[in-house]
Amino acid sequence: MDVVAFWLLAVVAVVSGMLVFRVDSMARATFLLLASFLCVAGTMLLLDLHYLGALTILMMTVEMAVMVVFMVMFMMNPAGLMPMTMVHNRRGALILSVGAFVFLAAGALLVPWPIRRGEPPADATRQLGESIMEGKMLVMLVVGISLFATMVAATVLATGRGRYDRYGDDLTRSRPDDPVPGGVGR
Amino acid sequence: MGDQLPLWSVLVLPLLASGLALVAASTDSAVAALAAGRRVTLAELTTPVRESTRLLLTQRRTTVASDAVLWRLGGGGVIVVALLASLVVPLGAQPALDLPVGIVWFNAMEVLLWVLVWMAGWGANSAYSLVSGYRYLAQGLAYELPLMLALITAGLGAGSLRVVDVVAAQQDRWFVVEMPVAFVLYLAGVAGFSFWGPLSSAVAADLGGGVRGELSGVDRLVFVAGRYFALVVGAAFAVPLFLGGGAGPVLPGVVWVAVKTLAVLALLTWVRWRLPVIRPDRYVEVAWVVLIPLILAQTLGTSLLVLAGE
């Protein structure tokens, strides 16, 4: 039963991944990619990695939803209404990708994986949490906050308008001069 | 997986959800009748049934160059995802599916609504429909983090992501008392993901019904029903998370779960009529600058309580 489910998910994941590059519509490409990720998440659930599986569904969905906005924004032909090929350098890319797939598949099939010793933990989530957080908690916190700060800083640097545009040359305006005011009025 | 209901209970879930959805829709119709100066009669209360049969008898529509796959997937997927989310809601004492990470599962299912509603907006190839789909995403960015943090706070209070454990941790005190901010922001999240009431800009009248505007016939019925299912499942999930699950004197757990779900639905219906529709661009800043710090403070408070209790 599990085996059937695994093969089904695996095939759908690979096929939908390939279809990402075959469809003309950017929106469909994004959601085919999402389907591929969801199948991978399904595989994780089959491995009893419940937390990782559910989290993958959650995160990939949000990421694809945001990505579809940017795909539609930046790509030509977002609805795929004009037939267009979206690939460059076909031969080189095919060689590289097939090669990478063969290499990884060979690794997955030929490497002598160790036999499991002992039992899977009663609470895989707790063990996952402990292995990430215990002893490394400070590192994780600092890394997380630094990542967030980097994103915010990069965005602020990228905008064309700064404090002085919004609040005036001496930063005295009570309400910022934005084209679209936010809800808080800062 | 631990204690969960037998497999056939999965078939009961759609029936229960339909029943609750009909009750929610009838209440809404009754309030609408009162607002319009009519008396609440049986005809008012059977409005949802009448609307459903009307939609079944109406013709379906297509539009020029619509993305039919995404459109129908989006329209029809809402109800499926709502039912998937209901798998982890305990009916009484046990859910149909007792995942060790039930809270995260619920979160993941409701996030799938983001892509489904966007697809429903995009697929119709209509400007109003598309703009409304984007409004839903904009609003999603606003309510989602407070919702996630509220769910995590409930899990934190119980020390587990399993829904049954969260119910068990509320023996002494319901979480709605311990973490009221989380409860309120959770309800705001429910209104958000089921585009209900103040957060219903995705289907607002100002753009001709928004994402619903090009749907008719059975497609529209499935979408509208899906929205009510999402609302009902969200309300039902508030019960084990914040309202003590099936706990209560005299009556069996199932009945208490139903009563509490109806209470939450009544609250959500009240909120819908009490507030105008909030525009996403005026809500996003409030959510990030005000609500997230609030819920983080709540989480801090809860973790201090947990540490103090150990």
Added chain:
Amino acid sequence: MDLTARLRRFSFARPHLLVVAAPAAVETRLAVERYARERGWPAAESPADADVLAVVGSSDVGLASTVAVLESQIPTPWIRVDLLDASSVVPKLDAAPDQLAAWSPDPTAAGGSGSRPKDSGGGEHGGPGEHGRRANHRELGEDGGFREDREQGEHGGHRERPTPHASEGREGAAHEMGGHEMGGHEMGGHEMGGHEMGGGHEHHMGAVAGLPMADRAPDRDGLKLDVLHVPLGPVLPYWPPGLRLSLAVQGDVVQEAVVETVGVAVSGPSFWDQPVVRALAGDRVRVGDIARRRAASHLDSLMRLLGVAGWDGPAMRCAVLRDGVLDGEPAGPLTEMFRPLARRVAGSRSLRRMTEGLGDLNGRACDHAGVSGPAAVAAGDVWARLQQWVRSAAEDLARSDDDSWVADVEGPRGRLDLAEPPSLALLGVLPELLVGAELAGVRLIVASLDPDLAELASQPAVTAHG
């Protein structure tokens, strides 16, 4: 009667009503709205949602083509009801549910009950609209769902496909920098370089399904974004009848607005202005009558504004009050009923936050454009105008039973003793107010000005550009 017939009768007992009204037919439209409200018939939010198409008032050329476009979009079963005056409303609408229940697809019927979607060029249409059978409707929804009547035949550059290029991450933008529009379509060299285009493909896309692809133009931040031409009106929920806005939007931000009118026929003074016009003509008109009609107009406008803002409860209460005022109920109870409503609406923090900062029309702009009436007194944004309506309605309700004869030149939308009707000034000021607003803002701004196009009856066709 067998089960199917009974089921149909039950299903269509409260059909959804789509009202297409000529601007002058106010009394009939009010009668229709009242009928629907009293019997619980929902208002259709779009043609896809409609069962009964009510054409109110005499349809001149403009209205007829609008109606024709709508007819091609309503899913079967549906019927059309033509209502020329207020007395025909009740009998004709009473018969509608039974007609709907008895509707059957009839390919040989000529028009009439609209059993076939019209073949309006471009796409095939499915045959007789049988239940469950799809029909391909031409150009549904791509220009905002409500087909305009004018440029039907044109396939020139005017009609664009809504490639959502232009819907640049509103959420992303709002998230990061308080609404700074970002994103754009960079047709940089890297994208074009290695592309093998499909045969015959040109730089600016050709046509798909007979419609040209969207063109690009600079936007307010200097980015080049897709431009969509989206019409608003003439048939939308809570929309002033007869108004049609041709908007050029990038994303959902308006870059250009052109005001057009549909179905404005020469007729007498507008229903809302009648008492004041009679007073100006020299008749003796009671102050109470003038105040009553004005209060009803303010309540009507308030209802529309609250409906657009998505606050159905108070909107319905305004409609109930408006009907009560026009019925002639005494001033005391009306004021009593209005007071809690006024408190709730004018004191609502959330409504304030949603409407403030939009459509700012300061005093100088009012003088310059010749705007008078509540919009000029409020001299502010949508929120200011809403509060002014609430205040004026309260004052006028209090005076509804006044029996004195002092003349008054103020109509509900402005002074009626000037050369130009007040609504003309409101329409004139609309385009500048709309540029830079997003679609939700456009709806709110239009609803806060609520021009009455029947006042333009003696004017030549209006077009204001912005």
